[in-house]
Amino acid sequence: MFIDKESIAKKLFFTGTVFLVLLVGIFIFYSNLRLVGNFKPYYAKSYFASFTYRVANPYSNLAGLFSFFRSPGEVYQKTDFKTAVSIPVLTYHGAVGSADGVNVEIDTFIDQMKALKRSGWQTITIDEYYKWYKGETSVPEKSFLLTFDDGRKDGYYPVEPILNALDYNAAVFVITKYSFLEEKSTYYLTQEELLEMQESGHWEIQSHAYEVHDDLAKISAEGDLGHALSNLLWLEDEGRLETEEEFRARIFRDFSESKRVIEEAIGREVLSFAFPFGDFGEGTVNFPKAKEIILETGRPIYPLMFHQQKSGDLYTFNYQNGPESEAGLVRRISVEANWSGEDLLKILGQGVPKNFPYSDNFSENRGWLSSGWGEYNLKENELYLGASPTGTGNVVILNGTGHWKDYDLDASVTWPRGRNIYIWGRYVNDRNYIACNFAKNLIHIEQIHDGSLNVIKGTEDKFNFPASGEEFEIGMRISGRHAECLLNGQVVVETDFLNPELDHGGIGFKSWDPQLGVSQFIIKSLDVSEVN
Amino acid sequence: MLRKTLQWWRGQHVNSWIIFFVLIYFVLALKVFTMEELDGNWFFGMYSVLVSLYLLSRFVLSYFYEPPTIKFDEGYEPTVSFGVPAKNEGENIRETILRIARSDYPKDKFDIIAVNDGSDDNTLQEMRAAKRIAAKEGIEVKVIDWKKNKGKRYGMAECVIQSDRDIIIFIDSDSFVEKDTTRQFVKYFIDGRIAAVAGHAYVANAEQNILTKMQAIRYYISFTVNKAAEALFGSVTCCSGCCSAYRRVYITRILDPWLHQRFLGVECTYGDDRSLTNFLLYKGYNCIFAPDAIAHTFVPDTLNKFLKQQLRWKKSWVRESLLACTFMWKRNPIMSVSFYLGVALPLLSPIVAARALLWMPLIRGRTPLFYIFGLGLMMLVSGIYYYARTGDRKWFYGVFSSTFYAILLVWQLPYAILNLRDSRWGTR
Known part of the structure; x- marks a missing residue:
């Protein structure tokens, strides 16, 4: 009414602009409301990183913006992608503000995630992983699973902005007793927060035990402490250890209860379980049958069960068709606090599936993993393995070869000391592989299936191994059920009767001598080509 | 340390308007947050947001209110009377009268009517002295002397009756006008x-003391913000007694009901200005605000006087707001919504405060x-607004003042x- 018409447009424009800015600001505030009361100053780094990433990568931003267009399972409809033959899983707990030696620092975490994105790695969901694992779907190469254990607040708040910016998703393994059933925690995520995470679309809530996430359980009369999942508990009142049946009932209750609690609260099926401390019985102190019972009990409830990479576990990625005994087990790489983004890429790079022909002159480590039993060194263009002063020998496996099938391996080696040297092929795990066993007076083809060793074919002779320090050639050729062991280019022993179940797997080397601290084995160069 | 920080801050020349908008953002953010935390009590939630x-x-x-400048006619010079009712204002x-007399306005087109409402001091003598001085300048001052106190409303009415001019400008006996105040007032009456x-x-x-500093900021905000906001719809609800202009002929039409206004069976002796404005609004006339028609007025400088004044103002606010509720809906929809909100929210505020400060x-x-x-944020907003508009360092008293x-x-x-029914005078 009493508005000066000359200036009204200008004023309306100004007010409108201010209004819009405020509205957007309030929207941003509203969508980050969960931070109020939980905010820690270092989270700002995540937000800043997220912001700068979006500014620097406007197109990835668009993809994120329109991500609601795609429905689950429709993600990989591009036709020209290469499919993944193996998938790594990364384990974190939380991102912390200042280094504590255990958890990654926020800057490191950001660096790692950005490095992964830059290098083309993309997350998949547990659901997608499961379908891929069963062979129902394929996913592109460089897919990985990102997981956070324990359901800690610092595994969500500082992580969320980064996931958002990079269009990544992650799974969080929660301890249901702490997250769902106890009073509002300041450390663990609460039900409200978990629901919010579920709704955000880039989190999956999975189980990390109901209450057996406990490494201070009393497991003997003397008061020894141990992991509650993998040991018989000491029943104080009755002055005895629990029985096998009680153990079975207890872990069944824990498995099923944690699944039920999450499913009821979140309204989504829980597919997987992460073993507390990565221990599914192998770390047991008082109950050798623990592993068997845990897997037996867990499998019907959780099709996928995650554990951390162990030192004897010689692949870092997971393959689709593993041995029956490991069905559903998923190995995870525990990301160390001191890995930079480049380090992480390098470590993942070593696990990336290797293609034929493969040649290695050992100028750098392209994925050789040692069993850890003995000594191992990769430098000056040679791969050395030998016994530790108290050991019999050592094994190395080439990471990223688990999917290999038919191949011709040729290695140039020296054999300074020790009774046997081996080439391993079709290596799936320590309980399933084929070996060419070379000794001074015999060469065997051996197969190890479900842990039992079987010499298929052998030749006994005085073999003309050169003097120590001199190079010679050994080889292995596998194709279908046919295997050959070669010495200096000559087939020494062959068979056509490999176990049909041992139809794929990678390569490795082993040195051995029953006398402690003796065996030594050096590989100078290696060529592997595909056999048609 | 503090001094250095302050110096640094001033050195930054941060535009205070930016701070103003940032504060508003915080206010809104806080509201969003409280809405979330409200445990579903919609009444208090609505109150907080509204x-x-x-x-x-x-x-x-108020930002949109800008008095129209184009249609002013420089030659429009209606005749004007100044009405100055006074009691015990010898000081x-x-x-006051001489400042009016010095107005930059044709001498034959304005006069001054001073009513001495039964003063016990030298008010009458001072009025006569002013009259003599003004006469030398050729300005007519009528002095009306009542031996017995009748009340300000009668004084104002007397001015209306005694005047034969187009416009009547009421000036409080302790307020000083500026030279161009008259012109700034009359131009709107075209x-x-x-x-x-x-x-x-x-x-x-x-500058007298903290109390007056606080009032200074309060005055500034209530004029430049509140009155301007109402003026946008021609519906200023209170043309304050210390300095307001009226079209005399419109007052004469409501003079009797106004003069003999009764509320709850008692004759109304306070809130004469608000009441007069209300009657005019009721008649459908427009009441606006002239930001450039300036007067300087003395405000209570002791807490006791201040509290009495505030009580009087509140009583008149309650009475006149309730009366205005009966017809405000006829005016501009935005105006009526904001008017009813403006009545309801303060009336509810004691309940909300009791809940927040006692119950919780x-x-x-x-x-x-x-x-x-x-509360603090909202006050900071008005404080910063004051600073942004005036650049006055006193702005911080604005925060105190709003709190107060x-x-x-x-x-x-x-x-x-x-x-409400207690009709004693208070200080005046």
Whole structure:
């Protein structure tokens, strides 16, 4: 009414602009409301990183913006992608503000995630992983699973902005007793927060035990402490250890209860379980049958069960068709606090599936993993393995070869000391592989299936191994059920009767001598080509 | 340390408007947050949101109010009477009259009517002295002397009756006008719909003490923000007595009902200015605000006087607001919505305050952090607004002042309602 018409447009424009800015600001505030009361100053780094990433990568931003267009399972409809033959899983707990030696620092975490994105790695969901694992779907190469254990607040708040910016998703393994059933925690995520995470679309809530996430359980009369999942508990009142049946009932209750609690609260099926401390019985102190019972009990409830990479576990990625005994087990790489983004890429790079022909002159480590039993060194263009002063020998496996099938391996080696040297092929795990066993007076083809060793074919002779320090050639050729062991280019022993179940797997080397601290084995160069 | 920080801050030349908008953002953010935390009590939630929106809407509306400049006619010079009713104002009355006499307006087109309402001091003598001085300048001052006190409303009415001019400008006996105040007032009356124009009162004794400093900022905000917001719709609800202009002929039409106004069976002896404005609004006339028609007025400098004045104002606010509720809906929809909000929210504020400050801490054991924080933020907003508009360092008193006024409102309003029928004068 009493508005000066000359200036009204200008004023309306100004007010409108201010209004819009405020509205957007309030929207941003509203969508980050969960931070109020939980905010820690270092989270700002995540937000800043997220912001700068979006500014620097406007197109990835668009993809994120329109991500609601795609429905689950429709993600990989591009036709020209290469499919993944193996998938790594990364384990974190939380991102912390200042280094504590255990958890990654926020800057490191950001660096790692950005490095992964830059290098083309993309997350998949547990659901997608499961379908891929069963062979129902394929996913592109460089897919990985990102997981956070324990359901800690610092595994969500500082992580969320980064996931958002990079269009990544992650799974969080929660301890249901702490997250769902106890009073509002300041450390663990609460039900409200978990629901919010579920709704955000880039989190999956999975189980990390109901209450057996406990490494201070009393497991003997003397008061020894141990992991509650993998040991018989000491029943104080009755002055005895629990029985096998009680153990079975207890872990069944824990498995099923944690699944039920999450499913009821979140309204989504829980597919997987992460073993507390990565221990599914192998770390047991008082109950050798623990592993068997845990897997037996867990499998019907959780099709996928995650554990951390162990030192004897010689692949870092997971393959689709593993041995029956490991069905559903998923190995995870525990990301160390001191890995930079480049380090992480390098470590993942070593696990990336290797293609034929493969040649290695050992100028750098392209994925050789040692069993850890003995000594191992990769430098000056040679791969050395030998016994530790108290050991019999050592094994190395080439990471990223688990999917290999038919191949011709040729290695140039020296054999300074020790009774046997081996080439391993079709290596799936320590309980399933084929070996060419070379000794001074015999060469065997051996197969190890479900842990039992079987010499298929052998030749006994005085073999003309050169003097120590001199190079010679050994080889292995596998194709279908046919295997050959070669010495200096000559087939020494062959068979056509490999176990049909041992139809794929990678390569490795082993040195051995029953006398402690003796065996030594050096590989100078290696060529592997595909056999048609 | 503090000094250095302050120096650094000033060195940054941060535009205070930016701070103003950032603060508004915080207010809104806080509201969003409290809405989330409200445990579903919609009444208090609505109150919390509405009160902020109401206060912020004042700033927006006042921003749009700009008195029209194009249709002013430089040659429009209606005749003017100044009405100065006074009681016991010997100290200032002479200066008040002489300041008016020095107005930059044709001498034959204005006169001054001073009413001595039964003063016990030298008010009458001062009036006569002023009259003599003014006469030398050729300005007519009529002095009306009542031996017995009749009340300000009768004094004002007498001015209306005694005058034969087009416009009557009421000036409080302790207010000083500026030279061009008259011109700034009369130019609006070229629009026949306008019945009253509220002037912009500044506090003359602002530097006297904390109390007057606080009032100075309060005055500034209530004129430039609240009155301007109402003026956008021609519906200023109170053309304050210290300095306002009226079209005399419109007053004559409502003079009798106004003069003999009764409320709850008692004759109304306070809130004469608000009441007069209300009558004019009721008649459908427009009342606006002239930001450039300036007067300087003395405000209470002791707490006691201040509290009495505030109580009187609150009583008249309650009475006149309730009366205005009966017809405000006829005016501009935005105006009527904001008017009814403006009545309802303060009336509810004691309940909300009681809940936040008594019920929650005592019964539920919760500190009223949000309430206090929200209140503080809102006050900071007006403080910064004052600073942004004036650049005056006193702005911080604005924060005190709003706090002070808010606390006052909360307990004085119920008291005022209970004492509505008590028609004693207070200080005047």
